[in-house]
Each structure stands twice: as structure tokens, then as C-alpha cells.
Amino acid sequence: MAFFEFSADPELADRDPYGDATLAYHPAIGYTQSLRRLRALGDGLPLAEWRRAFLNLPTAGDDKAAFDVAMWTARAIPEDDPAAQHRRPGDTVIAYDASRDGTGATIAAAWLDDDGDPVTVIAWSGNDVRELEPRLRYLWADGYRRIVADPTGPTRLIAETLAADGIGQTGAYSDYQDACQALIDRSRDGTVSHVQAGCVISAIDAARLRVTNRGVDFDAAKSDGPIDALRATALAVWAAGKYLSKPALQIW
Known part of the structure; x- marks a missing residue:
């Protein structure tokens, strides 16, 4: 046999x-x-x-799964693609999140390509949450002024500590929900690009959706594993579109 x-x-x-x-x-x-x-x-x-x-x-x-991984993977670009190259602090947003179980944290970065669509990369992802705050302080000192987070769960304490020193900004739950919806929509209509990261793929598979009258979001409490990489990515893409949008051309 x-x-x-x-x-x-x-x-x-x-x-x-x-x-x-x-x-x-x-x-x-x-x-x-x-x-x-x-x-x-x-x-x-x-x-x-x-x-x-x-x-x-x-x-x-x-x-x-929160949404089809194939839809997300189809938007991947190579690391050496000009659109994926590192941008200046003033042209970049930083988003971060810590996992609910305290086993890890992620920092995502995003900027706009020549067409005005967000490009996102994982700047750092690790198993030691204690590394997150020093890394964010370093980024702030290096000139990155747009640092955002959803201040819930274990991320709340980090966000509050940083905010006490004037570092970063936090928003309402509605901002996070808008970010999740934007990531799904942009993935579907092809208006987002990213450098493929395994931690984001795993988070998409683990994530579960919470549905409200306003929209949907990735529910960290009900997911099948850590989704900090997905949450940080969604916030980075949303913040890039919100804070880095190019002014519309006006013809008089």
C-alpha cells in the first residue's frame, strides 16, 4: 500500500x-x-x-472570514514598486493597535500614490506589546505627526499615556467603524494597495464582523485570534484618505 x-x-x-x-x-x-x-x-x-x-x-x-482574502491579495504590490517606497513623515500616517490578549502589537503606515489612493505597509509587528510605546515615541521624535489609534482594549492605556505627552491622536468608535468599512470598500473597488504581510492575512482569516445600523467593523473581542494587524491597517488606510487627500482641482 x-x-x-x-x-x-x-x-x-x-x-x-x-x-x-x-x-x-x-x-x-x-x-x-x-x-x-x-x-x-x-x-x-x-x-x-x-x-x-x-x-x-x-x-x-x-x-x-471578515472579507475574502483573495480580494485583499489582489491589491498587493512588490516592495520595490515605486508606490511602495517610503515617504517623508509629512506625507505619511501611522496607525497602531495592540491585541486583546496582549500577545502582540502592530504599527501600520500609509500614504497616497500618484492617483491619490492609499498605499499601506506594516512598519512593525511583534509579540512584545512593551515595544509598541517606545517605537511610537521614536516615530514622533522623527517627525511623524499623524499617529492614530482606536483607544479601546489594551490600546487605550498606551494611547492615553502618549496623549498625556501630546503624542498622537485618538478618535471615536465611529471613526474606527468608518475605517473598517473603508478598507472593505477600497479592497473591493481596487482603490487601495499594500505590500503583502502575513500578519494581515492571518488577521483577515481570524477577524469576525460586528454589524450595526451605521456599518461594520472588525470585532476584536469575537475574532478567532489577534487582529491588531488588520485593525492598524484599516486605521492607516482611513487616516491617509482623511488627512492626506489632495485638494480637488477647481476650474473657474
Whole structure:
């Protein structure tokens, strides 16, 4: 008796279900298919169907994701893309968040590309929440004046400590909800770009939505794991659109 299995590495698939390393297992690569061709064949599939049909992995729970990872991954750009290059502090917003269980924190940055659409990257993500405040103070000292957060959960204490020294700004719950809705909408209509980060992919898979009359947001309390990377990304994209928008051209 012999057993042959061709399936993607689960850990690689969780970090980046469409990445080259994840798809390298496929026996057709280099013979009848290319990595680009496989991704094209699965374009538009829900993540659960992609995992089942192309990665040969279980799909339990994927149908509950906050939004389709494929939609987000489709907006990824390479690190060496000119739009992804670091911007000056005055042209950049910083957003941060700490996980509810205290196991990690994330700092996201965002700016506008030549078309006026947000581009976001993960500036830092780590397992030690104690590193978050010093890093934010360093960014403030380095000239980054637009530093935003949703001051709830463990993030509240950090935000209040920084605010006491005049560092950063916090908003209302409605701002955070607007940020979550904006990220979903921009991902759907293609008006956001990002450098792919595994921590954001994992957070999208873990996130659960809270629906209100005003809109939706990523509910950290009900999610299946830490979503600080997703929350920080949503706030960064929203803040870039709010604070860095180019003035409209007026013709008299």
C-alpha cells in the first residue's frame, strides 16, 4: 500500500495562501502549469474554495472570514514598486493597535500614490506589546505627526499615556467603524494597495464582523485570534484618505 499526498504547507498557506512558497508543492509547476497561471485560474474564487481546490487543504472556518482574502491579495504590490517606497513623515500616517490578549502589537503606515489612493505597509509587528510605546515615541521624535489609534482594549492605556505627552491622536468608535468599512470598500473597488504581510492575512482569516445600523467593523473581542494587524491597517488606510487627500482641482 502506498499513500501520496500533494497539499500545501498549512503554515505557509495561513500566512500567504497565494504566495510562491505556498504553491511550490503543486506537482504541475514547471510541467503543465506556472505559478502565474495557477493564480489566474483561481482568480475570483472565495478563499475557502481556493484552499480546497488549489491547495488541497481543509476549509473549516474560512467562510466566516471578515472579507475574502483573495480580494485583499489582489491589491498587493512588490516592495520595490515605486508606490511602495517610503515617504517623508509629512506625507505619511501611522496607525497602531495592540491585541486583546496582549500577545502582540502592530504599527501600520500609509500614504497616497500618484492617483491619490492609499498605499499601506506594516512598519512593525511583534509579540512584545512593551515595544509598541517606545517605537511610537521614536516615530514622533522623527517627525511623524499623524499617529492614530482606536483607544479601546489594551490600546487605550498606551494611547492615553502618549496623549498625556501630546503624542498622537485618538478618535471615536465611529471613526474606527468608518475605517473598517473603508478598507472593505477600497479592497473591493481596487482603490487601495499594500505590500503583502502575513500578519494581515492571518488577521483577515481570524477577524469576525460586528454589524450595526451605521456599518461594520472588525470585532476584536469575537475574532478567532489577534487582529491588531488588520485593525492598524484599516486605521492607516482611513487616516491617509482623511488627512492626506489632495485638494480637488477647481476650474473657474
